[in-house]
Structure formats: C-alpha cells, structure tokens
Amino acid sequence: MIYLNSLNRTFVSSKLDDVSLSSGFTTKDAGDGRNIETILSNLRINQIIFKKLVVAEQIHSANVEYYESHDNQIVEVVPETDGVVTSEKGVVIAVRTADCIPILYADKSSGIIAISHNGWRGTLKKISARIVDEMTGHGAKREEIVAVIGPGVGLCCYDVDEERYYTFMEEFESDLGAFTMRGGRRHLNLAKMNYEILKLAGIKTEHIDFFPFCTSCDKDKFYSYRRDHKKHPEKFGEMFSYIVRN
Numbered sequence: 001m002i003y004l005n006s007l008n009r010t011f012v013s014s015k016l017d018d019v020s021l022s023s024g025f026t027t028k029d030a031g032d033g034r035n036i037e038t039i040l041s042n043l044r045i046n047q048i049i050f051k052k053l054v055v056a057e058q059i060h061s062a063n064v065e066y067y068e069s070h071d072n073q074i075v076e077v078v079p080e081t082d083g084v085v086t087s088e089k090g091v092v093i094a095v096r097t098a099d100c101i102p103i104l105y106a107d108k109s110s111g112i113i114a115i116s117h118n119g120w121r122g123t124l125k126k127i128s129a130r131i132v133d134e135m136t137g138h139g140a141k142r143e144e145i146v147a148v149i150g151p152g153v154g155l156c157c158y159d160v161d162e163e164r165y166y167t168f169m170e171e172f173e174s175d176l177g178a179f180t181m182r183g184g185r186r187h188l189n190l191a192k193m194n195y196e197i198l199k200l201a202g203i204k205t206e207h208i209d210f211f212p213f214c215t216s217c218d219k220d221k222f223y224s225y226r227r228d229h230k231k232h233p234e235k236f237g238e239m240f241s242y243i244v245r246n
C-alpha cells in the first residue's frame, strides 16, 4: 500500500518499509525537483543520511546503468540513462517526473536497489524489465524484488493517437489491458502497462505496489506536464522520487 507520510508530505510504500531503506515519492510541497538543491535540502530535512545523490539524466531511453561511486562528489548525473541500479550504501538514486511514471525497486536480501523514469518511450522499450535484469545480473533474486509504481498521469488524462496504440500493439502483440477508448480517443494507462511488464519480467504480483492517483487530476498535490507545461509554465515543476540503502 502507498500512503502519505504526513510528517514530510511524501508518499511511501509499505512494501519498502524496512530499516535498511529510505525512499519516497514527493509532492508539490517538496518544491521543484528540477533544482538539485531542492532535492538535497529535502533529504537533509528528512534526516536521511547519505554520501551522494545520483540522478539519471533522463533522455526517454531504456538505458540502465549499474552505479558504483568513484569519487567524493556530493552530486552526480548519470548521462544518457533513465534507470539506475546500485547496491552501495548511502547513495541516493533519484529521478524527476511530472506525469511520467517513477518506479522504485528493491531486493532487501541482496541489498540491490534501483529506480527508473518510465515515459511512454521507455515503457515501450521495457525499461522496467531491463532494470529487473540488471538487478538479477548483480545477484538480486527475481522472486524477492519489490517494485513500487509511483505517481503518474492516469488513464483519465492521457489520450494518445492511434499510431502510438499500434506501436505498442506491434511491440507487445497485445495492448496488455492498458488501453481504453474514451470519447472516441485511445487512452493509455501507463502505470498498468508497467505493471504488466513487471509481471512478464517475473515479479510477483504481491510484490508490486501501485499508486492510485493521477498527477494531472490532482492539482494540489502534483506537478503535471500535460496540465501545466504549455498553458501555465510558471506553475510547472517536477516531483522527485528516491531510494537509498541506509
């Protein structure tokens, strides 16, 4: 279950409740995550002990990188990647989103954690399955991996053109139950699509947590690219999501 921690106004998953981990999906209350200083100050306010913040550059790819630190810089951007895997303690891995889906992953037994930014392009290229492969390649057990799908644009607000629908159909040979027709337009449920990809990658359904809200509908809690980027650029920002081994 994903719930709002009222102390720090951050969403957390009960499936990641563990003294060995800290994690969360922020709301607008945390400020604009495009600014690295915002992320650093939030981590400090929440008393998370860390030695480094590592963020993915995010280029809407399915590129995944296994991260090991090799210097003492406090902030590092991993270039040309949308997913980061690590087992190093004290390394906060983070992504920024506003409608795209952030996913957190952890195998508590091996201590391998990961994060990904899943827009439609990364989802089409199955970045979440690539993360699972990268984790198991470094010793995680597939049957132990927990995946938590964070806040993104809902089916309600994500209409797409026919071409995109057929692109997914070609890739998956099924719409995986993630497309619905509404008002004569196809609507994509990006979270559901990622849920199905995780299941196909061998993640147990009881190990997948799911976020029930839509970033575009809930103006008070979330930034939304679709809602604000063009029409209200002054209101636009990005939430951030993070996970770290303590």
Ligand SMILES: [Zn+2]
Binding pocket: 153, 154, 155, 156, 157, 214, 215, 216, 217, 218
């Ligand atoms: Zn919506």
